[in-house]
Amino acid sequence: MALAQKVTVFEAFNRAKSGPKVAEDTWDNEIIPKTASRLKEKYGIKMDKKVMIPTDPVLVSNLFKAGMEMLVECGVYCMDTGRVIKYSEEEVWASVAAAPRSCVIGEGREARLLTARSYQDGRPPLIQGGPTGAPCSEAMFLPIHESYAKEAIVDTIVDGVMQTINGYDPTPNSPWEIAAVKQEAYQVRLAQARAGRTGMGL
DSSP states (O other), X not given: OOOOOOOOHHHHHHHHHHSOBOOHHHIIIIIHHHXXXXXXXXXXXXOOTTXXXXXXXXXXXXXXXXXXXXHHHHOEEETTTTEEEOOOHHHHHHHHHHSOSEEEESOGGGOEEEEOOOTTOOSOOOOEESXXXXXXXXXXXXXXXXXXXXXXXXXXXXXXXXXXXXXXXXXXXXXXXXXXXXXXXXXXXXXXXXXTOTTOBO
16 A cells, blocks of 8 residues: 655645535535534533633644544635545645744844744744734835834734725736735835844745
């Protein structure tokens, strides 16, 4: 029996075109909630709302087992094709084993090492600041991102989205969308420079 290989982006693309056809409503309102509810009962998962990050080793283990089972059973839904990308457990493990353990985000004095951390890790996490995909007006886009870059505890920026570009709606698949994306990248880099943090990860 051949060893399972990690799933490449090309293979995932092919499966997104050939996987089981499922209506988005069915996926969102039936498959995911019903599977999650069943696995919650199967693994006896009970969350304490006062504990943001669980550290009980039994609970952590059961959450992982339930998550793995849910991924293998349900797969990943591709909204563009309305199909489910399926993975075997062996493929998931092979992909995890092949994943990088660290990477550098940013450059120069703003370079930050991003590494895999367990819940018991004593190292502080990287702090990502920014509107994170939230809509921002053209007038406020630059000052908003500059304010995040000025915060010393922020390691990298996750930028927002321009509501308009030169007053026009950046409609998807239009030239205005391309213009907005280019302007967003330019303005975030400008915000970082104005905060004295050129090279900060984006």
